[in-house]
Amino acid sequence: MRTTAPLSLLLLLAAAPLAASTRSPAPAPNCLDARSMSEARQSGERTLAVMQADGRRFRVDLAQDCPAATVDAQATVLAREGWVCGHGNEYLRSGQQLCPVAAVAVIDAREYAQLALASQRRDDGIATLDAVEVKTEKRRGFGGSTSYCFNPRYMRGWSEDGKGLVVEVSPQRSGGHRYYRVELAYSCPELFNAHTIDLRSGMGISAICGNPGDSVVAKAEMRPGEGIARGGGVSRVTCPIASVYPIEQ
Incomplete structure (x- = not known):
């Protein structure tokens, strides 16, 4: 499996950074912890598939098209304390564009694989977000992520x-x-x-x-x-x- 560039979606807290010991718990069970994102893929202009370091998988729906995010390597997530839940006041920022997060849902491995594969199949000329695998060694001859491929x-x-x-x-x-x-x-x-x-x-x-x-x-x-x-x-x-x-x- 190949190792790719650093994670395209970086975390930027809406409030001042807090020590881990003072961080509030997740507001809801479906919340994505943006601090532990290990892989992010964009299957459409309004849809992201995200995996956490613990293996949990999420679908993040945006309220509007956000095509610039797919080519902006410095795109950031704005969310209080890093919790992305779809409850409002959460954004994907790319350059000067703010794309509100409309919904976040926990998904299974099958749906994640479908979204990840769709990110490869996009043929409209828009680049997709680089995927990141953490704690893996670089290998040659394997052209996909183990989240939806095997050798x-x-x-x-x-x-x-x-x-x-x-x-x-x-x-x-x-x-x-x-x-x-x-x-x-x-x-x-x-x-x-x-x-x-x-x-x-x-x-x-x-x-x-x-x-x-x-x-x-x-x-x-x-x-x-x-x-x-x-x-x-x-x-x-x-x-x-x-x-x-x-x-x-």
């Missing part, structure tokens, strides 16, 4: 459960995650009888994220008399991947 090189095993695949990987090489859900674009019953699989990236990178062209190739042994050749061998079926995200088991 098939570190796959240890897999299983099919009717909803797609559950892939086991090396946690040390996958941001601490051991299992990923791989959702398919449509049903792929061939996986039930597959004895091996290949995971292929449609982007030509060593990461499976649900990008266009990402796929699972199911390989099943054919008995003599089956198939066109009627001589046995291996049957291969390609199943498109729709989404990837870490799960707990």
